[in-house]
Amino acid sequence: MLSRTADNLYWLARYVERAEYLARILETSMRLTTLPLAYVGSTNEWETAVATAGCRKSFFAHYAEANEENVTEFLAFSIDNPSSIRNCIEVARQNARAVRTALTIETWETINGAWLELKRFGNGPPSRDEFLRFLHWVQETSLRFDGSAYRTMLRNDAYWFSRLGLYIERADNTARILDVKYHMLLPADERVGGPLDYYQWAAILRTVSALTAYHWVYRDNLKPWLVADLLILNEQMPRSLASCYENLVRFCDLIATAYGRQGQAQRQARTIRTRLQNSRMEEIFQAGLHEFITEFIADNSALGAAVNSQYLQ
Amino acid sequence: MALAFDEMRGSNGQVRPAYAGLDQWLRDLSPDVLDRRRREAELLFRRIGITFAVYGEAESTERLIPFDVLPRIIAAAEWDKLRAGLEQRVKAINLYIKDVYGRREVLRAGVVPEDLVFQNPVFRPEMNGMSVPHDVYVHIAGIDIVRVDADTFYVLEDNVRTPSGVSYMLENREIMMRLFPELFSRHRVAPVENYPDELLATLTSVAPPCASSDPTVVLLTPGIYNSAYYEHSFLADKLGVELVEGRDVVVRGSFAYMRTTQGLKRIDVIYRRIDDDFLDPLAFRPDSALGIPGLMTVYQAGNLTLANAVGTGIADDKAVYSYMPEIVKFYLGQEPILKNVPTWRCREAEHLSYVLDNLEELVVKEVHGSGGYGMMVGPKSDRATIEAFRAKLKTHPENFIAQPTLALSTCPTLVEEGVAPRHIDLRPFVLTGRDRTRIVPGGLTRVALKNGSLVVNSSQGGGTKDTWVLDA
Numbered sequence: 001m002l003s004r005t006a007d008n009l010y011w012l013a014r015y016v017e018r019a020e021y022l023a024r025i026l027e028t029s030m031r032l033t034t035l036p037l038a039y040v041g042s043t044n045e046w047e048t049a050v051a052t053a054g055c056r057k058s059f060f061a062h063y064a065e066a067n068e069e070n071v072t073e074f075l076a077f078s079i080d081n082p083s084s085i086r087n088c089i090e091v092a093r094q095n096a097r098a099v100r101t102a103l104t105i106e107t108w109e110t111i112n113g114a115w116l117e118l119k120r121f122g123n124g125p126p127s128r129d130e131f132l133r134f135l136h137w138v139q140e141t142s143l144r145f146d147g148s149a150y151r152t153m154l155r156n157d158a159y160w161f162s163r164l165g166l167y168i169e170r171a172d173n174t175a176r177i178l179d180v181k182y183h184m185l186l187p188a189d190e191r192v193g194g195p196l197d198y199y200q201w202a203a204i205l206r207t208v209s210a211l212t213a214y215h216w217v218y219r220d221n222l223k224p225w226l227v228a229d230l231l232i233l234n235e236q237m238p239r240s241l242a243s244c245y246e247n248l249v250r251f252c253d254l255i256a257t258a259y260g261r262q263g264q265a266q267r268q269a270r271t272i273r274t275r276l277q278n279s280r281m282e283e284i285f286q287a288g289l290h291e292f293i294t295e296f297i298a299d300n301s302a303l304g305a306a307v308n309s310q311y312l313q
Numbered sequence: 314m315a316l317a318f319d320e321m322r323g324s325n326g327q328v329r330p331a332y333a334g335l336d337q338w339l340r341d342l343s344p345d346v347l348d349r350r351r352r353e354a355e356l357l358f359r360r361i362g363i364t365f366a367v368y369g370e371a372e373s374t375e376r377l378i379p380f381d382v383l384p385r386i387i388a389a390a391e392w393d394k395l396r397a398g399l400e401q402r403v404k405a406i407n408l409y410i411k412d413v414y415g416r417r418e419v420l421r422a423g424v425v426p427e428d429l430v431f432q433n434p435v436f437r438p439e440m441n442g443m444s445v446p447h448d449v450y451v452h453i454a455g456i457d458i459v460r461v462d463a464d465t466f467y468v469l470e471d472n473v474r475t476p477s478g479v480s481y482m483l484e485n486r487e488i489m490m491r492l493f494p495e496l497f498s499r500h501r502v503a504p505v506e507n508y509p510d511e512l513l514a515t516l517t518s519v520a521p522p523c524a525s526s527d528p529t530v531v532l533l534t535p536g537i538y539n540s541a542y543y544e545h546s547f548l549a550d551k552l553g554v555e556l557v558e559g560r561d562v563v564v565r566g567s568f569a570y571m572r573t574t575q576g577l578k579r580i581d582v583i584y585r586r587i588d589d590d591f592l593d594p595l596a597f598r599p600d601s602a603l604g605i606p607g608l609m610t611v612y613q614a615g616n617l618t619l620a621n622a623v624g625t626g627i628a629d630d631k632a633v634y635s636y637m638p639e640i641v642k643f644y645l646g647q648e649p650i651l652k653n654v655p656t657w658r659c660r661e662a663e664h665l666s667y668v669l670d671n672l673e674e675l676v677v678k679e680v681h682g683s684g685g686y687g688m689m690v691g692p693k694s695d696r697a698t699i700e701a702f703r704a705k706l707k708t709h710p711e712n713f714i715a716q717p718t719l720a721l722s723t724c725p726t727l728v729e730e731g732v733a734p735r736h737i738d739l740r741p742f743v744l745t746g747r748d749r750t751r752i753v754p755g756g757l758t759r760v761a762l763k764n765g766s767l768v769v770n771s772s773q774g775g776g777t778k779d780t781w782v783l784d785a
Contacts, residue, residue, distance in 0.1 A: 003572045004561050098537050101550040109360055116359070157574060259575050311574040 005099050006161040007312040012095040012111070013149075013165035019088035020142035021173040022075050023135040025049050028207040030132070033068065035199055046071040052180045052207075055083055072131065077124050085138055089118050102158045106148040114141040157258060160251045164307055167251070171244035171300050174231055177207055179293040201227050208239045228289060229281045241296065245273040248303065255311070264306040272299050317720040318462045319734050320385065331388040331783050334499045339725075339732065347727050350492045351382050357488055379776035380485060382492065385724045385737060385758040389503075392754055392782045395458065395466060395741065398651030400750050401641060403454045403743045406473060406628045408644040410450040413627055414440040424643050425636045433633075434681070435626025437589060439596060443613055445622045446521045447747040452620035453512070453584075454743040455479075455756075458651070460722040467654045467719070469738060471629040471637070473621060475586050478757040478777075479742050480544035483508060483551075485757075485779040503754035503782040509551035511744055511751040516552075516582050518746035519618050524581035530554045531571060533562070533585040535603045545586050552584075559587075564607035567614040582618045589623050631714050632658065632680040655717060659710040668715040669706060672699050675715040676767075677706070690767060692718050721767055724778065726760055736761045738769050739780065754782035 029049040047066040050059045053075055062080060063070040078084045093115040096108060103111075121134055146166070153159040201222045205211040210230060217234065218226050235242045252269045256262045284292045318324055321332040328336045358377050387395075412419050413430055414437075420427050430436055455476025457469040486505050490497055513530065520528035534545035536558050549556035561571050562580065570577035585592065591601040596609035611617045627633060635656040641649040657664040657675075668675060672691055679687035689702045706713055723734035741756030758778040759769035769775040 001574050002555050002557060002561050003574055004558065005555070006574045094537065097542075097546075100546040101556050113360065161574075255574075261575075313572070 001102075001157050001161075003312050005102050006157065007308075008095040008099040009102060009158055009162040010165035010307070010312060012092050012099070013145075013162040014169040015088040015092035015095070016111070016142050016145045017166050017169040017173070018083060019085045019092070020139050021169075022053055022083070022085050022088070023138035023142075024207045024209070025052050025177075026072065026075055027132070027135045028203045029071070030068075030128070031206070032199065032203055048180060049075065052177050053083065054176055055081060073124055076131075076134070077121075086118060089114055089138075089141075104148065104152040106152045107145065110141065110144045110148050114145075157255055160255050160258075161311070163251045164248065167244045167247045168300060168304050168307075170239060171241050171248070172297060174208060174239050174241060174244070175293050175297050175300065177204060178228060178231055179290060179297075198222055204231075210237060210239065213237060225281050225285055228284070232284070232292075233276060233279060233281060242273075242276045245269065245276055249273050252307075263310045265303065265310045268299070268303045268306045272296075272303065275299075317734070317736065318460065318722045320460070320722050320724045320737070321734075323463060329388075331386045335384065335386065335496070335725075338496050338499060344731075347382060347732070351380075351727055354380050354382060354488050354492060357491070358484070378481065378771045379762060380488065381726050381735075381760055381762075381776050381778045382489070383725050383727055383732065384489065384779045384781045385739075385760075386781045386783055387739075387755065389782060389784050392503075394650065396752050396754075398466070398468075398649070399456055399741055399743050399752060401645065401647065401650050402456065402468065402471070402637070403451060403473075403745055403750065405637075405641040405644045406454070406471065407448070407450050407745060409640050410622070410625055410628050411448055412644075414443065414624065419640065419643055422643065424639050425633065429630075429632055429636075430627055433627055433630060435589070435624070435630065437624030439609060439613070440622070440624040444615075446615070446618045447519050449519050449745050449747065450622040450625050451628070452515055452519060452745055454745070455740045456743060458739045458741065459654075459719060460739075461719055462722075466651060468637070468651050469654060470631070471634060472740075473625045473629045475588065475621065476740070476742070477541045477544055477586070478740055478759075479508060480547040481777045482742070482753075482755065482757045482780065484547075485777060489779040500781065501784055505753045505755055508742070508753045509548065511753060512548070512584075513552045513554075515744040515746035515751060516584055516618075516620055518748050519620065520581045521616055521618050523616050528581035529579060530582040530584065531557045531562075531580050533557055533559070533583050533587055535559075535587050535591065539586075541586065548584075554584075559601075559603045559605050562605045562608070564605060564611055567611055568616050569605065569608060569611045580617065582620065584620045589626065592619075592623065630680060631678055632660070632711070635714060654719060657715040659706055659713040659715060664715075665706065665710045668713075669703060672703060674718060676718050677702050677713055677715045680712050680714060690718060693765075693767070718767070721761075724758070724760065726762070726776075726778070728762065728764075733764070735764070736767050736769065737778070755780035 026049065029045045032045040044066055046068055047056075049071050050056050050066055055074075058081060059066065059071070059074055062074065062078075074081050074084065076085045079087065081087065093111050096103060096111040100108060117137070149159065149162060153162070201224060202211060204227060205214050205222070208231065214222070214227065214230055217230060217236065220226060230237050230240065232241050234240050235246060237243055248269045252266045256266050316324070321328060321336065323329050355377065358380060409419060419425050420430060451473040453476060455472040455478065457472065458466050459469045460466050482505055516530045517528050520530075530552070531554055532545055532549040532552065534542060534556055536542065539545070546556055555561075555571060557571055563570050563572065563577065565577070569580045569583070571580055587603055590598045591603045593604050593606060593608040594601045595606045597604070608617070609623070612619055612623065635653065635658050638649045638653055641647065657668050659665045659668055668677070675691045677689045677691070689698060691699065721736040721738065724737045725732050726735040728735070737758050737760045739756050739758050741752060744751040758780040759771070760776050760778055761767060761769045762774060762776050766774070771777070
């Protein structure tokens with residue numbers, strides 16, 4: 001397979017996943033703004049949204065204030081933000097178009113259909129109702145992409161590279177959302193698990209569509225360390241870092257077996273998985289969740305770099 | 314200009330036998346069905362992403378070529394004659410190109426004037442004295458045919474560089490079969506779906522001697538911004554070969570390789586959809602970012618087949634076109650089966666003076682123009698345009714040829730007012746391999762959707778039709 005084709009497939013999946021993540025962040029933020037301030041504290045949820053999306057710096061280069069209008073425009077529709085939902089879908093479609101031959105009709109039609117549909121939404125939402133529909137539509141697009149790839153693509157390197165993109169992006173997103181919320185919610189002097197942050201933690205879980213899962217797994221009230229456990233170490237949870245790395249190791253190995261050669265990507269994926277397997281939540285909290293996550297994000301992007309230099313260029 | 318011959322109703326209004334089934338079906342049809350199907354077809358095309366780009370239109374870089382839902386029908390007997398003529402013509406073209414870059418007998422015999430070859434910007438001195446694998450230069454030819462009456466088909470133009478349009482031939486048929494199963498059940502239509510197999514067989518048959526028995530074929534595209542990108546990806550997919558861009562290919566030693574996820578892999582045959590100029594920045598245009606540095610050295614070493622070969626432009630130039638009947642006779646000793654449109658070469662004084670005296674009646678074409686650009690249709694042009702061409706003709710007569718304004722045949726077409734005759738042409742695709750020539754029955758029919766218009770090019774508002782070759 002051409003390296004460029006593998007590269008396009010990898011980024012196609014990453015951008016679709018990212019678009020979904022942004023839609024989830026925005027939906028959660030909208031929900032939080034409907035709660036009385038006493039329930040959520042004085043945090044500016046729109047600023048949190050920008051930080052969670054990982055584009056705080058570029059946002060404040062364009063806007064003075066993080067309010068609903070600005071953040072919505074920047075994260076969803078802006079052409080100036082390379083990672084806005086609009087640009088994610090645009091770039092995903094460009095990648096898809098460059099590898100039409102490696103995609104099934106169903107997968108292509110999902111992306112092309114989304115791209116055509118995007119034009120209908122214009123440059124911004126006419127109303128909150130419309131906007132919410134838009135966010136749901138983005139999430140559905142991602143589901144349909146994922147589903148059509150899962151159901152129709154041959155299980156060969158084309159599929160495996162697209163899965164690598166998906167899981168590396170998803171692991172990055174999950175790590176970021178934990179980090180930002182944790183950071184904003186728990187300044188050094190705040191008591192962990194105070195009543196104030198209940199809705200914030202619920203919001204995190206909602207963002208990754210895990211609120212119900214939490215209750216099934218822990219049968220307990222929302223507790224920060226359990227939320228972190230669910231999203232970091234719990235292998236049942238499809239968005240957790242542990243689960244992402246189960247998949248990353250598997251797909252890296254499938255590629256290595258097919259090509260008859262192991263490399264840095266396989267080693268890096270296994271190292272990270274082993275570290276996750278050997279971690280305990282108490283130790284992570286003792287050593288500092290923020291430090292743990294910062295290190296994970298760096299390791300995760302090192303895997304991306306290894307995949308890139310081993311296969312994609 | 315005589316009244317146009319209608320492919321369905323002939324010259325006398327009587328429905329011709331091949332169209333009898335279609336005629337009956339149209340009578341049985343409730344009037345809104347066609348329009349509904351037309352809209353369905355457009356939706357299908359857009360969803361599949363069959364688009365093309367029109368240069369110079371910043372607004373929309375991707376547009377649909379209008380598709381007409383009524384088929385164009387060719388009777389089997391008519392097709393047999395066309396096919397024989399096409400084979401003959403492409404055979405002669407291949408011999409001519411080999412000769413021009415080799416012994417040059419055609420020039421020495423004075424059949425084609427030397428300056429038409431040597432001063433032609435598409436002549437490639439790099440090809441002199443070089444042999445290409447199996448002596449095939451034009452593997453894929455698109456020969457544009459027009460019809461003027463029941464018996465006369467003319468070749469309007471030879472396209473032997475990188476002819477496009479075959480994806481529309483294939484997709485039009487697929488869409489038609491989806492939209493009109495009932496119409497198909499009344500006919501026996503020669504299939505075209507085997508074109509990709511025929512193309513792959515052609516390409517592998519011409520692999521260089523150094524290739525293995527399972528040669529690696531790739532399709533080289535300029536990239537997603539090219540107007541025919543859809544076709545490139547469509548064909549690569551149907552052929553089951555990699556769709557490469559210049560940056561995917563590297564030259565090491567005297568071989569070409571593509572960058573794959575498993576390292577470099579050697580390439581034997583490149584079906585290239587890039588013009589000569591952009592193929593290799595070291596040999597041709599140094600500013601080309603689309604090409605592959607050093608590709609020509611691999612080609613010259615005999616380790617690579619390019620389809621089509623470099624330098625084939627000297628055979629499809631509009632000035633060379635007028636010599637094609639003589640070229641056929643010279644190499645094959647046969648009368649050409651397919652006629653040329655009578656053509657005045659403005660480079661010759663006598664012809665020029667005739668052309669200048671009759672500009673209002675003639676079609677004047679730029680020798681190097683294509684895609685319907687750089688031409689003037691006398692009877693459809695205003696005074697100012699005609700005078701502008703007159704001035705151009707006087708300054709650079711050698712840049713132009715002129716032809717009578719042909720009454721191109723028409724075919725029933727669905728337009729706003731209903732079903733009405735519109736002018737059409739035909740582009741069959743001729744494949745030449747080491748072993749034999751392959752032509753799938755039919756080709757791409759292009760239709761001028763504007764009433765009375767003779768310009769069928771998609772860049773100028775033309776559409777396409779499914780083309781049926783029928784036993785009837």
